[in-house]
Amino acid sequence: MNNLLIFPVILPLIAGLIFILLPKQIRLQRLLAIITLAIVTGISILIMNQVSANGTQTLQLGGWQAPFGIGLVADMFAILLVLTTSVVAFCCILFSFQTIGRNRENHYFHSLFLFLITGVNGSFLTGDLFNLYVFFEVLLLASYVLVSLGGQKKQLRETMKYVIINILSSAFFLIGIAYMYRVTGTLNLAHISVRIAESGQDGFITTVAILFLLVFGIKAGLFLFYWLPGSYSAPPAAISAVFAALLTKVGIYAIIRMFTLIFYHEPEVTHLFIGILAALTLILGGIGAVGYWDINKILTYNVIIGTGFILAGIAAFTESGTLGSIYYLINDMIVKSLIFLIGGVIIYLTGTSNLKEMSGLIRNHPYLGWMFFIAALSLIGIPPLGGFIGKIFITRGAFEAGYFWLGAIGLIVSLMILYSIFKIFMNAFWGETIISEDEEKGTTKGVMIPIVFLTVLTIGLGLGAELINGYVELAVDGLLNPQMYIDAVFGGNEIP
């Protein structure tokens, strides 16, 4: 029992509710939001150290022991993601102060943002399949409003698509849960894992596994991503950065959790299938990123490519592959939010997202330009930046598992990322300066702090990999040995 685990979930919730009671106090809301996310970051670091010292931490809510109660489980993998989430959310809300506009702030932007974080943190920490569904709904409901908030024509059109596809996938999620309960008689993730290990993963359970892969694949943008580029480019930069950094990652987390803890018995079927989907996602995402001339579209296609990479590591299902996936996942959350924020600043400055109508920003904004350059290198995976470690381990994992085609596609798509991101860099920053500082539609005042902070983080993740390697290896251990998770949940109690 460790009551600290509940705080990453309820602190944002409490703060968001207080904001509803004080709708006019925007300054106070900003201050409280910053403080809340800072405290959550601190608590996550505390829990991370406890996990690394004492193993996986659990909290059985209301004192009802597993599998009868609903519990929270923080293994190293989950808490690393909670920590990254808090840091990214902190930066994005700092960015939103200058850019989001008073109108959105008056319409509960801060509450919704924190409810979104509640849902994301809850999904990472929960140890119960139905509870996972509930937290998914919490974050989805908040995201529905955040996509449409502002009410531009484009936003409403994309919201319709976004809501419909997500309601559909939630319905499939419920059907999957019902099948799971029918087969195993339990919804506790650890207990399901035990039951399936006892009875063996037969064809029916593998089918249910594919159903779950479909559900989480829609949320993660794995292959079934056709809704994603539109709805992620509709809202303003602060919101789309959070979406790009966090929402697809929750789907990825759920896939990784389900296919390492529960459905790990038939990797030659399920994991190969993940690998094929990851390869298709990489190729299609790469083509999309290369083909467009719109900053928002290029960046959202890069989100899809990121999903493909992370799941390629999981498909390999070896130690290096998993290690690479976790590194890539953490770096991707940081770098995607960074690059979306910079993309947002470019659009604010020029007033357009079309690359052909902008040029030469580096003369007036050298720091912004070079930070974009660093973010781009990290995204592509150039040493010594954060993206390098993830990519090299994923590629090695794929080769070790004998999936040479998967590793090769990954490397080719890296070149496509390189082309697409440098297309932005060359067109937006280099060339003749066509707009002077007076003609710019916005300013960089007040938005540089979160961008600098995230840039430092992605450099630090590469250079300081030695420091966090211990934590990441613990996370890999936890994922490859489901028994550790199960032992922590049942804590020596008899498993019924």
Next chain:
Amino acid sequence: MKPKANDVILHTVTKLAAIIIFTFSIDLFWAGHHFPGGGFIGGLTTAAGIVLLYLSFDIESIQRNLPIDYKKMAAIGVLIAVFTGLAGMFYGDNFLEQTFGYFDLPVFGETELATAVLFDVGVALAVIGTAITIITSISEDEL
């Protein structure tokens, strides 16, 4: 000008029915600890009563007589529920841990009092607030 609707019967029945619905919802709420009932359906039936009032009278006159901001009510409800969960932690128990005891009260005699009721109060407020907010916002015809 539209002719005034002749709705004496509707108004009279609504006044009676609303009292019955509210009483029943409170009964459902209290039944919740050991029998079917509780904060959720207690709150829903209360909301049904309020919606009936809205339907037979009009939104303005009901809001004059029941001046409640239902958005805030929902937020306060969830806050109450979360804080009753936190209370258990001050005694070194898990989050959401509940307790109960038997007390000798005047009039009622020996009565079981449970902290879970406080949690249910929060749930009921949240449900009423959310349900009424949804219904009043979709009833506004301007988009």
